[in-house]
Amino acid sequence: MSGDEPTPRTDPDREGVPVGELAELTPPAQVARQALERAKATARERGLTPGAPGRRRRRPVVEAQLASSGRDPMLLGDTAANLLAERGWSDEVAVGGVIGRWAEVVGEHVAEHCTPETFEDGRLVVRTDSTAWATNLRMLVPDLLTRLAKDLGEGVVEEVTVLAPVGPSFKKGPRSVRGRGPRDTWV
Numbered sequence: 001m002s003g004d005e006p007t008p009r010t011d012p013d014r015e016g017v018p019v020g021e022l023a024e025l026t027p028p029a030q031v032a033r034q035a036l037e038r039a040k041a042t043a044r045e046r047g048l049t050p051g052a053p054g055r056r057r058r059r060p061v062v063e064a065q066l067a068s069s070g071r072d073p074m075l076l077g078d079t080a081a082n083l084l085a086e087r088g089w090s091d092e093v094a095v096g097g098v099i100g101r102w103a104e105v106v107g108e109h110v111a112e113h114c115t116p117e118t119f120e121d122g123r124l125v126v127r128t129d130s131t132a133w134a135t136n137l138r139m140l141v142p143d144l145l146t147r148l149a150k151d152l153g154e155g156v157v158e159e160v161t162v163l164a165p166v167g168p169s170f171k172k173g174p175r176s177v178r179g180r181g182p183r184d185t186w187v
Contacts, residue, residue: 092119094153094156095119095124095152095156095157096119098148098151098152102115106144106147110140113129113130113133114127114128114129114133114137114162117163122155122156122157122159123157123161124148124161126160126163127162127163127164128162128163128164128165134162134163134165144160145157148160
């Protein structure tokens with residue numbers, strides 16, 4: 001070593017002491033709190049509410065998007081909604097959703113004894129497992145129509161037809177004879 005270079009000073013009292021203790025550093029919790037406050041202030045300036053759950057804003061489908069070259073990307077949900085609207089399937093899909101959650105619409109107890117079978121032209125057909133339940137459900141049709149109108153919208157389901165269970169068929173095989181079958185009495 002030449003005499004021009006400064007020699008490092010070492011203090012025997014400071015050897016082995018962590019640097020954080022020698023330099024007066026801000027505690028990590030306080031640094032994190034200050035960063036959080038800065039982020040909240042920035043969000044408020046942008047008009048956002050810090051801590052509130054985020055909402056996805058759905059843009060309305062504009063005719064220009066539909067008439068574009070077809071190469072512009074669109075959200076899958078918007079594409080499916082456009083397809084349903086084009087084909088006129090919106091009511092059927094809505095009724096399918098209700099049929100899928102039938103137990104929620106009519107209640108668990110009633111759903112155990114009746115199931116929806118078909119939906120065509122505003123007419124919902126429901127089959128029950130006994131004639132007693134068919135009679136009870138026929139009395140509940142006005143309430144059911146009200147619930148369906150509330151859930152689906154007015155005019156989607158206009159009529160509910162309740163069917164009793166089907167009895168066994170006595171026609172067996174490819175050829176059968178018309179008539180009452182085994183209940184006939186031959187005199």
